[in-house]
Amino acid sequence: GESVGLHLPTLSVQEGDNSIINCAYSNSASDYFIWYKQESGKGPQFIIDIRSNMDKRQGQRVTVLLNKTVKHLSLQIAATQPGDSAVYFCAENSGGSNYKLTFGKGTLLTVNP
């Protein structure tokens, strides 16, 4: 999930496969993390969040894993569907801020039917 210059990292999967999107966050003092999904022409949509006192949280078809030791966050999507195609952003609460989110550059997920 690391970005290089202006090019979004991309992940291409087959429908029905599981997807894993990775994110490295920057501030060891951040204690709240969110994954957002952004479809073309729309604003970001909340998917799932996790606090730093947890290392795993599950939602409907999605799981977020947090590794604070290496400052790494991942989003797992089970049985990926064409409707999951979007840009996925991770966000952290900027060093423990109670309102400010710092967003990663995003990963483009393409699901092939």
Next chain:
Amino acid sequence: GAGVSQSPSNKVTEKGKDVELRCDPISGHTALYWYRQSLGQGLEFLIYFQGNSAPDKSGLPSDRFSAERTGGSVSTLTIQRTQQEDSAVYLCASSEALYEQYFGPGTRLTVT
């Protein structure tokens, strides 16, 4: 219920002109945020309102950018003397609970 709305959805302006972007948050949400998203980039924090007050304006790129919020509801982001580098999608979000920010569809600004 109604989500966050923004207007206009698209704005094309000439370099040097002023523009105003509007955000209508979800009713009852006390916190409001403005972000900027350049092509292929993540979201850049601009400003945060709690009620009508803006305790954090640290993300505003220059003094050409300003924002206000009235009645604890509608917010306007104003960019004076627009430059080409201001071209981006401007996103507004609102929240009631901590962190659960709900985003509008954005205003795509193009400065020619």
